[in-house]
Amino acid sequence: MTEFDVVVVGSCNMDLISYVPRLPKPGETIHGDKFSLGFGGKGANQCVMAARLGAATAMVAKVGEDVFGGNFIQNFKDNGVNVDHVQETKEASTGVAPIAVNQDGQNSIIIVSGANLKLTAADVREHESVITHAKVLICQLEVQPETSLEALRIAKQHGVTTILNPAPAEATLDPELYKLSDVFCPNETEAEILTGLPVTAVEEAEKAADILLHKGCKKVIITLGEKGCLCKSSMSEKGIHVPARKVSPVDTTGAGDAFVGSLAYYMACHKDLRLEEAIQNACHISSISVCSPGTQTSFPYRKDLPQELL
Secondary structure (H helix, E strand, O other), rough: OOOOOEEEEOOEEEEEOOOOOOOOOOOOOOOOEEEEEEEEEEHHHHHHHHHHOOEEEEEEEEEOHHHHHHHHHHHHHHOEEEEEEEEOOOOOOOOOOEEOOOOOOOOOEEOOOOOHHHHHHHHHHHHHHHHHHHEEEEEEOOOOOOHHHHHHHHHHOOOOOOEEEEOHHHHHHOOOHHOOOOOOOOOEEHHHHHHHHHHOHHHHHHHHHHHHHOOOOOEEEOOOOOOOOOEOOOOOOOOOEEEOOOOOOOOOOOHHHHHHHHHHHHHHOOOOHHHHHHHHHHHHHHHHHOOOOOHHHOOOOOOHOHHOOO
16 A cells, blocks of 8 residues: 555635725626636645645545546646545536635635535545555535544544544534544634634644633634634643744645645655744745645645755
8 A cells, every 4th residue: 555645535626716996895796807617625735735845645535527626636636646546426517716806815614515415424534545545634614514524533543633624513523523633724703603712823833722622622723814823732831932934925825725635745754854944844835835826726846846845
């Protein structure tokens, strides 16, 4: 069985991106400036980001037997991602995500999950061997919660490092998901939903991280957009704030996925790196991604990055 640096169990969504002067109000029709199709879904994005940095990656996912599904599999191949565990189904269409992006780079996203919700815990057990041969497993919540739960259980049983990106967040998250996470990585909005606390500043993120640690996570990393991120591994110690680089954002879509995929790469391929350094590097790569339009189209390749990041 092939050894993999990073395995992702998660979602594939075709992004349908409209660039607009501003986000529409309820019931309002506005004219957009530009439209593009792109490959997305948190799982796929994170996997492709890790692959572009040089990690040996594999994806466990489901797509529809449609034009988007075929294109998705080819896109994974083009990015060097192993697709032996990407299944096609007739039961649903490939997931889609209509996205509106305003002139400040802020976005509004609707997800129609489709085939993503057909990926079951039984499917994960069928592909168990690819998880057990990984250094790092990434899961999110764009597939059925029990699917991610089963993947995390298998990983933990075999000593595989786990990263859970709890997105989209639900206040009633299964308690076991926290306990199975070596790294629990929400953004500020997700942390707020999961803890009931406001998370608009580093000090507030510290309090939210304590609640998440109390729920059983080994380490919590809360991404804070332009404020960088906060990492905390103990309620008794102060968290580490890693500031973000100052950039002029063009499109923030996928920035969190660029961060998670990069973090997994560093944890799998640079184990001698301190976690704080891995986070700094992942923040740097994420900041590069927001300076270009689109999701995966904005993710940098290894050859284009400063040598000190590799």
